[in-house]
Amino acid sequence: MLKLENVSKIYRTTEVETRALDSVSFAVGAGEFLAVMGPSGCGKSTLLNILGLLDGPTSGVYSFFGEDVARASEQHLTILRRGAVGFVFQSFNLIDDLNVAENVDVALIYRGVSASERKRRVAEALERVGIAHRSRHLPQQLSGGQQQRVAIARALVSNPKLILADEPTGNLDTANGEAVMDLLTGVSKSGTTVIMVTHSLVHAGRAQRTVRLLDGRVVSQTLLAA
Numbered sequence: 001m002l003k004l005e006n007v008s009k010i011y012r013t014t015e016v017e018t019r020a021l022d023s024v025s026f027a028v029g030a031g032e033f034l035a036v037m038g039p040s041g042c043g044k045s046t047l048l049n050i051l052g053l054l055d056g057p058t059s060g061v062y063s064f065f066g067e068d069v070a071r072a073s074e075q076h077l078t079i080l081r082r083g084a085v086g087f088v089f090q091s092f093n094l095i096d097d098l099n100v101a102e103n104v105d106v107a108l109i110y111r112g113v114s115a116s117e118r119k120r121r122v123a124e125a126l127e128r129v130g131i132a133h134r135s136r137h138l139p140q141q142l143s144g145g146q147q148q149r150v151a152i153a154r155a156l157v158s159n160p161k162l163i164l165a166d167e168p169t170g171n172l173d174t175a176n177g178e179a180v181m182d183l184l185t186g187v188s189k190s191g192t193t194v195i196m197v198t199h200s201l202v203h204a205g206r207a208q209r210t211v212r213l214l215d216g217r218v219v220s221q222t223l224l225a226a
Contacts, residue, residue, distance in 0.1 A: 002028040002051065002162070002193065007060035007070075009046050009216075020046040021057070022216040028195065030065075030161075033188035035204035035224075036197045038213035044197045045166070047213065051195060052164045053081040065161060082111060086155030088184075090167035092147045094139040094154075101126065101135040104154045111158060125153040129183055145176025152183055156192075163187055165196040169203055181206045 009021040021043045028034050038044055049055040050062060053069065056077070062070045065084070069077060086107075094103050101122050108118045126132040129149040139147055148168060155163055165184060169177035181203050188194045188208075196207065204210050205224055212220045 001030055001063070001065065003061075003063040004050075005061040005063075007050065007057040007062060009043075009050065009055070010058045020216055021050070023060070024213075024216070024218055026211055026218060026221060028193060030193055031188060031191045032209065033185065033194045033207045034196070035207035035210045036195065036213065037199065037201075037204055037210055042213040043216040044213055046216075048164055048166055048195070048197055051162075052085050052087060053077040083158070084161045086158060086160040086163045088148070088151050088155050088163065088165040088168045090170040092139070092144075092151045092171075094147055094150060096139055099136050099138055100131065100142070100150050103139065103150055104157050107154045107157050121157050122153075125157040126150075128156065129153045143176070144172050145179060148172060148176070148180050149183070152180070152187075156187065161193060163192055163194045165194065167197055167199065169198070169200060177203065 005025050007021055007024045008019065011018045011020060024047065036044055036047065046055070050057055053064065057070050060070060061068055064080065069080065095106065098106070104122045104125055105118055108121065123132065126135055129152050131146055131149040131153065134142060134146060139150070142150070168184065169180050172180060184194050184196065185206055198204050207224060210222045210224055211218055
């Protein structure tokens, strides 16, 4: 389980103090599919960075699957992040010079996984998202929907406990967006926690619960599905 308790994040310069998150508290169960919504500038990206161990809160407690990580060192956060978190981005973030299989393999190279095990896991991840037949293609040879499938495979290949998806359907047409949502729903049902930032009410409706942010604060939590 993930649990935030009175988490605030303040960015300071010599002249300006910006409160990106203000006493945010909520919990996410293991295997839950949670959508996060809110207008631009409301703190969604900051929240995702803290949940994904890319940044720490200024104050408050963040329990990451039972471990308080709010004051953890960057080295420890990196170890936890590599082992437990997968990221999916709106812009795919694939490496143009690497083919599909190599883009997915990147997620395992720095984890000390043997070459034979990496090959097996990459093939399994590509098969899972239905893109194995494109394993030798370069990203620019794929459609946007196919590129996002590769990005999801890259996030899944390390068998993370948590998937963080930042507007994963934002650059896709309706059909491809629904296909990506089907994949994320399936990931959640398999036991992986999924937290998705989205502006789409339709796609938020595929989650089990929606948290809405405004001015860095949680203004509502809605249970959408059993």
